[in-house]
Amino acid sequence: MAKRAAPEVNAGSMADIAFLLLIFFLVTTTIxxxxxxxxxxxxxxxxxxQPPVIKKKNIFTVLLNGKDELLVEDERMELKDLxxxxxxxxxxxxxxxxxxxxxxxxxxxxxxxxxAIISLKNERETTYKTYIAVQNELVAAYNVLRDRRxxxxxxxxxxxxxxxxxxxxxxxxxTKLKEQIEKxxxxxxxxxxxxx
Amino acid sequence: xxxxxKKKSGDMPAISTASxxxxxxxxxxxxxVATVMRQNTLMVENNLPFADQVEKLDKxxxxxxxxxxxxxxxxxxxxxxxxxxxxxxxFADVSEIAAFIAAERASKREELVPFLTTALKVDSDANMGLxxxxxxxxxxxxxxKINYTTKKGSVVEQ
Numbered sequence: 001m002a003k004r005a006a007p008e009v010n011a012g013s014m015a016d017i018a019f020l021l022l023i024f025f026l027v028t029t030t031i032x033x034x035x036x037x038x039x040x041x042x043x044x045x046x047x048x049x050q051p052p053v054i055k056k057k058n059i060f061t062v063l064l065n066g067k068d069e070l071l072v073e074d075e076r077m078e079l080k081d082l083x084x085x086x087x088x089x090x091x092x093x094x095x096x097x098x099x100x101x102x103x104x105x106x107x108x109x110x111x112x113x114x115x116a117i118i119s120l121k122n123e124r125e126t127t128y129k130t131y132i133a134v135q136n137e138l139v140a141a142y143n144v145l146r147d148r149r150x151x152x153x154x155x156x157x158x159x160x161x162x163x164x165x166x167x168x169x170x171x172x173x174x175t176k177l178k179e180q181i182e183k184x185x186x187x188x189x190x191x192x193x194x195x196x
Numbered sequence: 197x198x199x200x201x202k203k204k205s206g207d208m209p210a211i212s213t214a215s216x217x218x219x220x221x222x223x224x225x226x227x228x229v230a231t232v233m234r235q236n237t238l239m240v241e242n243n244l245p246f247a248d249q250v251e252k253l254d255k256x257x258x259x260x261x262x263x264x265x266x267x268x269x270x271x272x273x274x275x276x277x278x279x280x281x282x283x284x285x286x287f288a289d290v291s292e293i294a295a296f297i298a299a300e301r302a303s304k305r306e307e308l309v310p311f312l313t314t315a316l317k318v319d320s321d322a323n324m325g326l327x328x329x330x331x332x333x334x335x336x337x338x339x340x341k342i343n344y345t346t347k348k349g350s351v352v353e354q
Binding site for chain 1: 251325
């Protein structure tokens with residue numbers, strides 16, 4: 001018996017099999033990137049601690065009722081106007097101590113961004129969608145002001161600065177950048193309080 | 197001269213498809229690696245709200261997920277249609293959140309515990325009562341870093 005070479009296996013259908021698997025993975029893939037609004041909850045407060053006294057003009061009250069209607073500083077408001085109203089309030093600089101504010105310097109509104117507090121109150125019936133929309137607008141107000149300040153001081157927006165800070169390949173000086181970020185955060189601190 | 201004439205003889209050779217499997221395998225491996233299989237089977241409707249001031253949630257292993265919303269169709273008969281909380285793979289009561297957080301913390305290395313974030317994936321039609329209850333429970337167990345997970349999109353025109 002002569003030795004025969006084993007016949008070669010036909011690999012022509014390999015591509016088909018690979019395609020089948022490929023299509024399976026293509027269909028099942030959900031390239032999920034979770035993104036959202038980061039918040040920090042206040043710790044449980046002590047019963048004994050007296051809440052600090054805050055002047056009424058330094059509080060920007062936002063009320064959301066069960067029908068998803070918005071009441072800002074005792075006036076009804078549409079969601080699209082909320083951002084500008086919050087910016088006007090935060091950037092007011094009523095007592096003149098804030099030399100970077102460009103607001104109206106109205107003595108009836110907030111003293112300076114450090115003292116200005118936004119207070120958000122919602123009811124149990126408020127839908128989550130509206131609540132997030134309002135949160136989003138208020139966070140946006142802070143971001144707009146921080147971006148403006150960062151552009152004035154360093155020529156790039158605050159968002160870019162934070163992106164640079166997180167970017168491993170960014171060539172600049174990170175400690176200095178961190179200081180700059182902290183400085184801006186200090187000038188426009190996010191003071192958003194939620195009534196429980 | 198016959199040597200040189202040979203080349204001119206007619207037909208285009210067929211393009212070899214031998215490397216096609218390689219190319220397809222390459223794509224296949226890419227998708228296999230990039231695929232993230234869902235950890236939890238969703239039992240609630242989870243139509244996230246829109247927001248545009250979002251920050252990315254990286255370090256997936258340091259995130260605890262709390263889902264909330266109406267039970268999805270398959271479960272609606274059994275559990276009714278009011279919004280419920282889902283922890284891991286089952287419906288849970290608000291009071292079970294504390295235990296859930298404790299279990300999640302215990303499963304992580306000790307030095308990472310302060311960096312744990314709670315991602316709230318809540319359906320956009322849920323009401324704030326439920327969310328407030330969740331937040332209150334989280335405050336009780338001192339899990340203060342939260343993230344309202346949203347889709348990226350504009351808020352105002354909806």
